[in-house]
Amino acid sequence: xxxxxxxxxxxxxxxxxxxxxxxxxxxxxxxxxxxxxxxxxxxxxxxxxxxxxxxxxxxxxxxxxxxxxxxxxxxxxxxxxxxxxxxxxxxxxxxxxxxxxxxxxxxxxxxxxxxxxxxxxxxxxxxxxxxxxxxxxxxxxxxxxxxxxxxxxxxxxxxxxxxxxxxxxxxxxxxxxxxxxxxxxxxxxxxxxxxxxxxxxxxxxxxxxxxxxxxxxxxxxxxxxxxxxxxxxxxxxxxxxxxxxxxxxx
Amino acid sequence: xxxxxxxxxxxxxxxxxxxxxxxxxxxxxxxxxxxxxxxxxxxxxxxxxxxxxxxxxxxxxxxxxxxxxxxxxxxxxxxxxxxxxxxxxxxxxxxxxxxxxxxxxxxxxxxxxxxxxxxxxxxxxxxxxxxxxxxxxxxxxxxxxxxxxxxxxxxxxxxxxxxxxxxxxxxxxxxxxxxxxxxxxxxxxxxxxxxxxxxxxxxxxxxxxxxxxxxxxxxxxxxxxxxxxxxxxxxxxxxxxxxxxxxxxxxxxxxxxxxxxxxxxxxx
Amino acid sequence: xxxxxxxxxxxxxxxxxxxxxxxxxxxxxxxxxxxxxxxxxxxxxxxxxxxxxxxxxxxxxxxxxxxxxxxxxxxxxxxxxxxxxxxxxxxxxxxxxxxxxxxxxxxxxxxxxxxxxxxxxxxxxxxxxxxxxxxxxxxxxxxxxxxxxxxxxxxxxx
Numbered sequence: 001x002x003x004x005x006x007x008x009x010x011x012x013x014x015x016x017x018x019x020x021x022x023x024x025x026x027x028x029x030x031x032x033x034x035x036x037x038x039x040x041x042x043x044x045x046x047x048x049x050x051x052x053x054x055x056x057x058x059x060x061x062x063x064x065x066x067x068x069x070x071x072x073x074x075x076x077x078x079x080x081x082x083x084x085x086x087x088x089x090x091x092x093x094x095x096x097x098x099x100x101x102x103x104x105x106x107x108x109x110x111x112x113x114x115x116x117x118x119x120x121x122x123x124x125x126x127x128x129x130x131x132x133x134x135x136x137x138x139x140x141x142x143x144x145x146x147x148x149x150x151x152x153x154x155x156x157x158x159x160x161x162x163x164x165x166x167x168x169x170x171x172x173x174x175x176x177x178x179x180x181x182x183x184x185x186x187x188x189x190x191x192x193x194x195x196x197x198x199x200x201x202x203x204x205x206x207x208x209x210x211x212x213x214x215x216x217x218x219x220x221x222x223x224x225x226x227x228x229x230x231x232x233x234x235x236x237x238x239x240x241x242x243x244x245x246x247x248x249x250x
Numbered sequence: 251x252x253x254x255x256x257x258x259x260x261x262x263x264x265x266x267x268x269x270x271x272x273x274x275x276x277x278x279x280x281x282x283x284x285x286x287x288x289x290x291x292x293x294x295x296x297x298x299x300x301x302x303x304x305x306x307x308x309x310x311x312x313x314x315x316x317x318x319x320x321x322x323x324x325x326x327x328x329x330x331x332x333x334x335x336x337x338x339x340x341x342x343x344x345x346x347x348x349x350x351x352x353x354x355x356x357x358x359x360x361x362x363x364x365x366x367x368x369x370x371x372x373x374x375x376x377x378x379x380x381x382x383x384x385x386x387x388x389x390x391x392x393x394x395x396x397x398x399x400x401x402x403x404x405x406x407x408x409x410x411x412x413x414x415x416x417x418x419x420x421x422x423x424x425x426x427x428x429x430x431x432x433x434x435x436x437x438x439x440x441x442x443x444x445x446x447x448x449x450x451x452x453x454x455x456x457x458x459x460x461x462x463x464x465x466x467x468x469x470x471x472x473x474x475x476x477x478x479x480x481x482x483x484x485x486x487x488x489x490x491x492x493x494x495x496x497x498x499x500x501x502x503x504x505x506x507x508x509x510x511x512x513x514x515x516x517x518x
Numbered sequence: 519x520x521x522x523x524x525x526x527x528x529x530x531x532x533x534x535x536x537x538x539x540x541x542x543x544x545x546x547x548x549x550x551x552x553x554x555x556x557x558x559x560x561x562x563x564x565x566x567x568x569x570x571x572x573x574x575x576x577x578x579x580x581x582x583x584x585x586x587x588x589x590x591x592x593x594x595x596x597x598x599x600x601x602x603x604x605x606x607x608x609x610x611x612x613x614x615x616x617x618x619x620x621x622x623x624x625x626x627x628x629x630x631x632x633x634x635x636x637x638x639x640x641x642x643x644x645x646x647x648x649x650x651x652x653x654x655x656x657x658x659x660x661x662x663x664x665x666x667x668x669x670x671x672x673x674x675x676x
Contacts, residue, residue, distance in 0.1 A: 042525045046532035085547055116347075124344035124403075127304060127337075128410075129330035130361045150536025157539040160547065179546075186548045187574065195540075 019214070020207050026131075026138035036135075040143025044105040044206070048151060051104055052097055056155035059092055060084065060162025067163065068171045080173050081182035084163035085156075089186065089194045093156030095242055098201035101148060102234035106209035109140050110230040113213025114223035122214075137210045144206025145199065152198035193249045200245060204237045257282045257317055257414055257446045258303060264311035265298055272298050273470045276312070285440050285447040287457045290467030291492065296450050299467070300418060303448070304338065305329045317413065334362060337407030337445075341419045343399035345391040345406070351378070352387040355406045362410065377405040381435060397428025404435055408445070415439065417449045421456050433460060454493055458482070466492060558585065558604040559644035563618050563631075568599045569654025571620050571629040577603050579616075579633040584609040587631060603631065605642075613638040617650035629654060 030037055067083045113136060116122050122132040160182075167173040209230045216226035258280040265273040273295045280286050288296055301307045302314050305321045314321045319332060345354050355374045359365055365373075378384040381401040391399060400420065407415060417436065421429050433456060440447045451457050457464065458478045466474045466481065466489060474481055474489045482493055507513065568590055577585040585605035593600045605612070615636030620629055642648070 038529055039525060041533065042529040045536070046525075046528040049532050049535070089543065089547070119342065119347070120340045120344035121346055123306075124338070124340055124346075126306070127333060128358045128361070128406075129333040130358070131326075131330070135361070147532075147536075150533065150539070153539035153543060154535055157542050182547060188544065188548050189574070191540075191543050191548055 015215070016207070016211050019211050022133050023138055023141045023207060023210065026134040027142060029134050030138045030142050033139075036139040037142055037146070040139045041146055043108065044101070044140070044143045045147030045151060048101060048104045048147070049154070051100055052151045052155050053158050055096060055100055056088075056093075056158035057162045059096060059155075060088065060159030060164075061166045063087055063092070063159065064163035064166025064171070068167055068173065077167075077171070077173050078177035078181055079185075080163065080167040080171075081160075081178035082185040084167070085160050085182045085186050086190060088156040088159040088163075089190050090197075091242075091246075093152045093159065094194050094197040094201055095238060097152040097155045097198060098148065098205055098238045099235060101144070101151065101201075102205050102209070102231055102238070105144060105147070106205050106230045106234050107227045109144070109206070109209040110213040110216070110227045111223055113137065113140070113210060114216035114218075114226050117214065117216060118218040118220070118223060133214070137214055141206045141210050144209070145202040148202030148205070149195050149198040152194060152201075156194065193245075196249065197242065197245050200241050201238050204241055205234045208234050208237060255282050256280065258448075259315045260302075260312065261315070262312040263302065263309045263314055265295070265302060265307070266310045271470060273302075273309075274311075275471055278465055278472060278475060280446065280448060281463065282446050283440075283444050284462040285436070285449060285460055286463045286465065287461035288448065288450045288465050288467065289452055289454070289457060289492070290473070291452065294467045295470045296467060297418070300416060300450060304333065304336065304416065334410055335412055336414045336416065337410070337412035338416045339400065339403050339407050339418065339420055341422055342396075343391070343403035345394075345399055345403055347391050349391075350387070351383065351389050351391070351394070351402050354391065354402060355409055357406065358410050373409060374405075377409050378402075380408075381405045382431075395428070397424050397431060400424070400428075400432055401435065404432070404439075408439060408443070411443075412445065414446045414448065417447065417451075419451055420449060421451055421453045429456065436460060454495060468492070557607040559607055559610065560588070561603045561605060561642055561644075561646050561648055563601050563603065563648040563651050564593065564596060564598040565601060565620065565651050565653045566598060567653040567656065568601060569620055569622075569629055569656055571601065571631070571654060575628060575630050577605060577631045577633070579609065579612065579635065584633075601631065610641060610643075612642045614640050614642045614646065615650070616642070616648070617652065618648045619652035620654035622655065 063084045064080065067080050067087075068077055071077045071079055071083065113122075116132075116136065122136065125132045125135060164175075164178060168175045168178055212226040212230045212233070213223075216222045256279040260276045260278050263273065263276040264271065276299070288299060290296055298307070302309055302321075303316065305314075305316075305324065308322055316332060317335060319328070321329070321332075324332065345351075346357065349357065352374055355377055356370050359370050359373060375384055375387070378387055381404055383398060383401055383405070386394065386398065386402070391402070394402065415436075420432055420436065424432060436447060436449065437460060439445050449457065449461065461478060464474075464476060464478055464481050465472060468488050473492075474484050474486060476484075481489055484490065484493075571587060571590065573587050573589055575587045576583045577587060585603055588602040588604045591600045591602070592598075612633060613636040615638040616633050617636065618631060618633050621632050622629055
């Protein structure tokens with residue numbers, strides 16, 4: 001990497017940080033207009049519900065199979081509930097939900113804002129004395145931040161039921177042991193860890209999606225590239241933040 | 251010209267970006283209540299001039315004054331307060347695609363006022379009626395033709411009753427009927443409401459029928475300014491070439507390049 | 519703004535599901551749910567050896583979880599580990615001659631603190647110290663003791 005690309009990367013990171021500041025500064029004005037927020041919670045959250053629920057179910061079922069096979073070797077299959085719950089609450093729920101979010105809602109946000117930019121809609125708003133960051137970007141950002149923890153919670157809960165279906169109904173783990181072991185081992189701290197993570201992912205993914213859309217080149221190709229960058233940058237950010245938060249919270 | 255007759259003034263304005271001088275030495279005023287046309291070949295900085303006029307960019311030299319306020323002195327809030335007194339029609343209309351025609355026209359009202367719904371409805375339908383599209387209130391922008399979209403955008407631009415209306419290429423890509431409608435609307439708005447109009451266009455024949463005053467840009471400078479009749483009679487070769495639409499003249503047909511022989515035959 | 523009931527219903531459903539999931543996690547999956555207005559009283563106990571006991575480990579009496587280990591310190595005057603316990607106010611009838619021990623849940627499970635009730639008529643109250651303690655069983659010590667005993671028995675038989 002040469003010096004020029006280092007400075008452009010630094011400059012982009014700086015622009016992103018400043019933009020995040022503008023988003024956060026705009027949050028109070030959006031809270032005064034709950035209708036705008038509602039629409040975005042619908043766009044980012046409600047429309048991602050099916051894919052998140054389906055993925056949660058299958059990830060939970062895979063955990064049920066893999067976990068059962070692994071625990072069987074140590075003769076402690078009754079810990080299956082604990083293993084599945086901890087894995088889903090602390091890691092898989094927040095991370096997979098965030099990756100799905102980046103692919104489903106993040107790309108939708110980027111391409112929507114990018115197209116509005118390319119068709120002068122944002123410039124037109126600016127000329128009507130309406131700040132496009134506040135009117136368009138902040139509600140989408142906030143909608144994502146609100147939706148993410150709820151999506152992650154739904155993912156984890158459905159995942160646990162998926163693991164229960166495989167473990168109890170198919171593999172014959174005792175249902176009572178599955179739940180009581182889980183209840184004995186899972187602490188409130190594990191749940192808060194997952195919520196904290198998904199909040200952080202929500203902030204990162206939504207801010208990246210809005211930023212890339214708002215700074216896209218105003219052409220069809222530019223919007224396409226911005227959408228790709230949203231997925232790539234969000235995924236890297238999710239995994240990096242995940243490592244840092246795990247290290248801090250563990 | 252007395253200062254109260256002038257809504258916008260450029261004082262020796264220049265704009266340089268990346269070492270390239272886009273505009274320089276612009277010095278002119280826009281009269282209140284008139285239609286001023288900014289013309290010039292493509293790439294002479296017309297769009298940059300509009301951005302300077304609306305405060306989207308700041309000049310690197312000189313001063314832009316709009317409705318008595320120096321744009322460089324305004325913060326975001328001041329600029330927005332000023333822009334509420336201006337309307338702008340974008341080339342393609344720039345309607346918000348997720349809102350229908352009615353909501354598009356109502357948008358500035360909803361953002362800037364707390365008017366009750368019946369009042370909003372009255373204003374919106376009145377403005378739509380004035381552009382002849384009251385019946386299209388519930389259509390989405392995607393269902394409109396180019397001319398209709400521009401008329402809706404015009405209704406939206408005047409919904410806050412601005413003092414200045416800026417039109418960016420209002421005639422580009424319109425069929426003759428739609429063009430006639432938009433032309434009539436601009437003239438009506440100017441004459442009936444006394445709105446100062448600034449039209450950016452390179453359609454000489456339409457502008458001659460519309461504008462009170464022409465400002466002709468060439469190469470980032472003002473080549474000529476005056477009434478359409480005065481410009482039509484101007485002996486300057488650049489003005490003559492533009493006004494007559496001829497390919498031959500001081501504005502070259504060829505983009506600057508090395509000698510043909512060098513390029514195509516590879517010989518020096 | 520134009521009202522669209524399907525957006526409202528969809529969003530309402532989503533938010534409701536989300537909070538239901540959070541509530542489910544907090545109450546059904548975790549061991550101690552969100553107990554609002556919960557009050558604890560504090561006890562301390564000195565141990566020679568706390569083994570693998572960690573802050574946050576459960577405190578139980580007769581198998582029922584009644585509190586948590588708050589902190590574990592080292593007392594440099596008595597050279598012992600001091601374990602601070604937070605006991606739920608609901609369980610305030612613990613005789614003040616009860617003894618406390620560190621147990622292991624299952625062969626490979628985590629450590630927890632268990633009370634064995636005594637016969638006193640007065641109960642522990644906030645700030646009390648539990649005098650009778652039994653340290654954690656360190657597996658290595660147990661194994662070596664077992665091996666030495668076996669070796670001793672073998673020597674006797676010969």
